[in-house]
Amino acid sequence: MVRGLISLVVSVVFILALVSPATAAKRVSAEAEKDPVVFVHGFTGSSSGYDNMKQWLISQGWPSSYLYAIQYTDTTGSNIDNAYELQSFVNQVLRQTKAAKVDIVAHSMGGLSTRYYVKYLEGAQKVDDVITLGSPHHGTNSSYFGLWTEGAREMVPGSAFLNDLNSADETPNGSDTSSIIQYTSIYSSADTVINPYTSSIINGADNVQITGVSHSGLLTDITVRPFVLEGLQDGGANSN
Template identity: 40%
Template structure:
């Protein structure tokens, strides 16, 4: 980090900006390649740019994804008794990242029309994305008639969720928060994608994270659970995901992207959400 106590100004050398842009482009390409290669069970590819904010999508087995509409009648006995689930992707992600998870939740008894994935602009501030999440939760509650929803997030989606729950009153409408490798206290790897705003927000000790850390980390009657692993490789340190007052589960060895598809992880978080 730059020493802000010094009055020395570094004059950039010619072409430094272009080199930084090239390095960022290469970093982003690598992240996207990792996402596409790792989520092989997802029927649609990961988007190569920021999505349109505020949309919800249902990702089907055949790869069809459309804007969420009014919920219809369920197909599982008791499926209507389970809370609607809103999935929140991470940096560079999109709703298709959750295809395997949605299939797993459906197989576990959830009705497909009660599973929603937020699409938001991952290049924007997490504050803005949290407002998109607030809008979607309000719509899901209206269309399903549910009083509370469950939110399942991954990576930077943890910051989107946490800002919504803590700063926008979301704890009143969310019964369960599941954070998979969430960046709740930042990651040193965020320096790789500077100067994008959400990356600056993920730097440990950033103004955004300091504001988020003030007060109770797990407010309200919402039940919070975090899952994280020393094999993550993207969230550094890996226990940045932990929240005070949450069920915090350190898993032996799950890499960052595998949290989206790992059958054991899916089974654990489904049990957590079912507990009511």
């Protein structure tokens, strides 16, 4: 009887420790210091492509409840349609987390729908940092192999979509001049999918060139991670 009572007391103390004000405050503090992160996949991509990066960010102090990866309905479709899906997804994330803004990490073509969302939809008011990984901001010759899809046609260098997206300001900050959007474009000279790889350079961003990493490797290679982390912490030294 005494032993059972002791066991019960120990269990209650353990549970109270888990939900103690200090523990709760630490969790709230971690969330308050960070924005939720929305991951955006690329052409024919999948939300699961970010599973590795999610686990890494958790090890860096992000709550798992602050990490969200969108799955587009049409992975080869128009960036404009995808941007509207992204808008709805971000709104859902903000409602769920009660945060004011999100950070976005986008791979490949996902960087284009992200920039469209920021430039023409609500992203200018709801995004803090934008990080793109191997995004064809000025098009890629690889897109000629998929011209039966709208997404590939939009990625053709000099397409009407890209000319419009890159007109006036390639990295718009929106209406909140007191809190500008930080842009980071990470790309690899070994990326043979983005041709030329220098297409990833955008004016107004912190453009980071790395070597020896493939297009898909940008999602998982450890050499990319410090630059992602810097971008999420407003580290873009050359931003607007």
